[in-house]
Amino acid sequence: MGLEHQPREQWGSRLGFMLAALGSAVGLGNIWRFSYVAGESGGAAFIFIYLLFIVAIGIPIIMAEFTIGRRAQLDVVGSFQKLAPGKPWVLAGILGVASAFIILSFYGVIGGWSIYYFLQYIGGGPPVEGAEASADFFVNFHTSPLFPIFWQLLFMTITVGIVYAGVKKGIEKSNKILMPLLAVLVIILAGYSMTLEGAQEALTFLFSPDWSALTDPSVYFAALSQAFFSLSLGMGALITYGSYLSKKEKLPGAAVGVATMDSMFAIVAGLMIFPAVFTFSIAPDSGPGLVFITLPDIFGSMSLGLIYGLIFFFLLSAAAVSSGVSLLEVAVAYFMRRLGWTRKKTAIFIGSIIFLLGIPSSLGLGTWSGVSLIGGRDIFDSMDFLASYIFLPVGGMIIALFVGWGWNKSEVLEASNFGQSAIGTIWIWLLRIFAPLAILLVFLYSVGLFTF
Ligand code: PHE
Numbered sequence: 220m221g222l223e224h225q226p227r228e229q230w231g232s233r234l235g236f237m238l239a240a241l242g243s244a245v246g247l248g249n250i251w252r253f254s255y256v257a258g259e260s261g262g263a264a265f266i267f268i269y270l271l272f273i274v275a276i277g278i279p280i281i282m283a284e285f286t287i288g289r290r291a292q293l294d295v296v297g298s299f300q301k302l303a304p305g306k307p308w309v310l311a312g313i314l315g316v317a318s319a320f321i322i323l324s325f326y327g328v329i330g331g332w333s334i335y336y337f338l339q340y341i342g343g344g345p346p347v348e349g350a351e352a353s354a355d356f357f358v359n360f361h362t363s364p365l366f367p368i369f370w371q372l373l374f375m376t377i378t379v380g381i382v383y384a385g386v387k388k389g390i391e392k393s394n395k396i397l398m399p400l401l402a403v404l405v406i407i408l409a410g411y412s413m414t415l416e417g418a419q420e421a422l423t424f425l426f427s428p429d430w431s432a433l434t435d436p437s438v439y440f441a442a443l444s445q446a447f448f449s450l451s452l453g454m455g456a457l458i459t460y461g462s463y464l465s466k467k468e469k470l471p472g473a474a475v476g477v478a479t480m481d482s483m484f485a486i487v488a489g490l491m492i493f494p495a496v497f498t499f500s501i502a503p504d505s506g507p508g509l510v511f512i513t514l515p516d517i518f519g520s521m522s523l524g525l526i527y528g529l530i531f532f533f534l535l536s537a538a539a540v541s542s543g544v545s546l547l548e549v550a551v552a553y554f555m556r557r558l559g560w561t562r563k564k565t566a567i568f569i570g571s572i573i574f575l576l577g578i579p580s581s582l583g584l585g586t587w588s589g590v591s592l593i594g595g596r597d598i599f600d601s602m603d604f605l606a607s608y609i610f611l612p613v614g615g616m617i618i619a620l621f622v623g624w625g626w627n628k629s630e631v632l633e634a635s636n637f638g639q640s641a642i643g644t645i646w647i648w649l650l651r652i653f654a655p656l657a658i659l660l661v662f663l664y665s666v667g668l669f670t671f
Pocket residue numbers: 243244245246247248249322447448449450451452454456542543545546
């Protein structure tokens with residue numbers, strides 16, 4: 220199949236592209252994953268390292284992905300084949316498509332939970348009073364074999380629907396509406412949270428680091444994988460989105476903008492969640508259930524709890540859909556070209572396969588909880604571990620090395636819009652040496668944590 224036999228779709232505007240990239244970045248990672256990982260990793264010291272990784276590794280690799288995609292105007296595999304024909308760099312593209320399948324399979328499970336909780340709040344809130352009832356409610360729901368799968372199917376159907384509608388009419392349009400709305404909602408909720416009694420304790424937890432945590436290798440590993448996951452980095456989502464951008468638009472501002480907004484979103488989400496967590500004396504390290512067990516419990520005892528819950532789970536579901544869309548688009552863009560199929564047919568077909576792949580993750584949290592795959596992790600955690608801890612950082616490392624070493628330097632600088640500037644040279648060196656080395660060191664430092 221030729222690489223360029225179909226006319227490619229394009230974003231309507233640079234703003235549309237930025238909002239779509241932001242929609243990909245802002246998702247369950249910023250709210251559900253960030254809050255429980257920060258909670259488990261001790262708060263401020265983790266956040267400090269996380270932000271450092273975003274600036275020194277994240278932003279340069281976002282720029283690398285945008286540059287590759289925009290230059291090649293092709294999907295993640297095709298991009299490498301076009302820019303470096305016959306070279307092994309295409310491995311990053313293949314890993315990227317594999318990551319899209321793996322991440323969206325378990326992402327859809329949590330997306331489905333969010334929609335279920337949102338609908339519960341529309342119907343007057345889940346019937347819970349007290350932490351125990353809240354936990355029971357959650358456990359009964361997510362361990363039931365069929366029920367969560369139904370909600371995962373609904374999540375996947377919405378996601379497929381948006382990808383089906385196309386780059387401009389589906390992805391760009393939905394993000395143009397959702398992103399500003401989410402920003403307003405998260406700020407309102409955080410503002411309200413800051414009036415709660417636990418606000419002071421939350422601020423200390425989030426912003427005053429206990430530096431002794433930095434001797435723990437798992438903090439670096441968690442921060443690195445969280446940075447990749449949250450920025451949608453290392454698997455070509457941003458290559459794919461960049462490939463729909465016209466050559467006229469400038470890239471560097473967009474990369475910095477997306478990274479800044481995504482990090483702010485996570486921090487504001489922290490300001491929304493942790494004051495409530497501390498007000499009601501809940502352990503911040505309660506794990507993946509933090510958002511689904513503790514928050515409904517908290518909402519149940521707040522005067523505005525019903526509205527708060529409704530807005531919160533709407534926020535979570537909508538953010539999850541816009542990220543799910545970008546995951547699906549990576550695979551759809553690739554298979555559309557490979558198989559020569561229409562967007563509509565590919566979206567439905569690939570979406571269905573990913574839905575089926577997600578079923579074991581969902582069951583792994585309930586009926587199949589006895590099954591362990593990677594180092595004693597259940598199916599769900601194994602998928603997250605494989606994708607977020609291994610595929611994304613490794614993919615990101617290959618992308619950095621490709622742009623740093625595998626591609627002609629003056630061509631890269633021109634394609635990135637940096638031109639022959641000092642900042643362009645710094646960027647190239649961050650990609651050549653710093654980012655790959657930092658990723659490698661975090662891996663080596665954490666070797667003891669790998670228990671396969
Ligand atoms: N960045 C998304 C989030 O934070 C998840 C994601 C990862 C999306 C990788 C696309 C690619 O929820």
